[in-house]
Amino acid sequence: MKTSTTKHSFFYRNGLSLVFITMFVCALIAQAITGWHEHNAERKQDHAAPISLATYLQSGHFVSATFENFESEFLQMALYVVLTVGLRQQGSAESKSLDEEEEVDREPKPGKDAPWPVNKGGWVLKIYNNSLFILFLVLFLISWWLHLYGSWVDHNEQNVLNGQPQDSIGNYLTQANFWFESFQNWQSEFLSIASIVVFTIFLRQKGSPESKPVDAPDSETGK
Template identity: 70%
Template sequence: MKPGSKKHSYFYRNGLTIVFLTLFIATLAAQALTGWKKHNQDLKEDHAAEIGLTTYLQSGHFISATFENFESEFLQMALYVLLTVSLRQIGSAESKSLDKPEEVDREPKPSKDAPWAVRKGGWILKLYSNSLSICFAILFLASWATHLYGSWQNHNVEQLAKHLPKESVTAYLGQAEFWFETFQNWQSEFLSVASIVFLTIYLRQKGSPESKPVDAPDLETGK
C-alpha cells in the first residue's frame, strides 16, 4: 500500500467481483433447480424415468444450457477486447479517441512495480501483451466444445426417448439444432455490445466508469 493511502476493507477493494460472482452462483443454482424440474417434466411426458439432481448436473441438458451461455459471453468479450484496439465510434465512452494517443497504446517499460512479464521482456512480454484476448479466446473455444458435447448428449437422450437411434457428433454438427442454439446466443451478445457502444454517446450514468462525465459533449469520444 502506498504511503498516505487510505486503508479500505476487503469488500470495498473487491466488491465488484464479489457481487457479480455471488449473482453468478445464485443464478446458476436457480438455473440448475429449475432446469432439473423442467427436464424431469419432459422425461415424464416421454414416459422415461425421472433423474436426481446430481445426475442432472452431469446431463447433456444442463451442460448444454450452461455452456452455450458461457460461450457467447466469452466470444463477446474476446471480440470486444480485440476490435476496440483498432475500431472507433465517435462520441462513445467505450471507444478510444479518434485522434489523441491513448495510454493503453504506449510501449511497456520495465520498472520495479511492473508485472513480471514486462520485466522479463521478449516473447513472454509479447504473450502477456495479448494475454487478455488470448484468455477469452481459449475460454470461448472450451465453452463452445463443451456446449457441443452437452447438446449432442441431450439430443441422443431425446432420440432414445423417441425410440430413434443415437447419432454421432459429426452427424449432429450437420443439423440445425446445435447451430440454432449457438446463433441465438451470439446475436444477443453482439446486440448488447452495440447497445453500450452507441448509447454511451448520448446517455450518462453519473459515477460509472462505463459512462462519460455527465457534462461531456455528446461527440466527445472516450471517457
C-alpha cells in the first residue's frame, strides 16, 4: 500500500470522523433538550413539578433513551465485525470474496511500522487480533446495563407518581417493557445491516468506499 507524502490539512485528514462526531454531539444536545420538555410535559399530566435540565440529564428517562440507542448501535457493529469474518454474500460490496484470499486474513508480521501488539506477540497479539470485536462487545454490555438501569429508574418514578409500589431491578428485568425497548432498536439495526449488504449488490455510489465501482458487475463480490 502506498503512503501519501502530500501534506493535507487536519480537517482533510480527519473530516469523516469530525463531521460524524459533530453531528452526534448536536443530535445528543437536541435529544436532551426535547426529551427534557417531553418529560416535563408528562410530569405535568401526572400533577408533578417540572425538573431542571441538569436534573433531567441524571434522570432515568434520559439515561434509558440515550443508552437504549447506544446499545443497539454497538450490538450492530459487534455482530457486523465478527460475522463478516466467516459469512459471505455474493455480489455485495460488504462481503469478502467467495474464493480469493483477502488482505485482512493474512498473518500479521512484526515490523517498524506495525502496531506495538504485533511486535509484542503472544497473548497480547491474540487479544489485538480480536480487539475491534471485543471493544464493541464491551461497549454493548455497558450500554445494555445503563439502558436497563435508566429504564428501571424511570419505571419506578412513574410507579411513585401513580401511587404504585416500586419494582426491584430483577423483577423489572422480567417485564415486557425493557425488552420491548431493546428489540424495537435491535430489529432496526439488523435491518440496516441487511439493507447495505443486499443493496450494494445492485446499487452504486460513485466515490464511496462502501460501494463497488459503478461499472462492476452485480455478481462481483467485495470492493
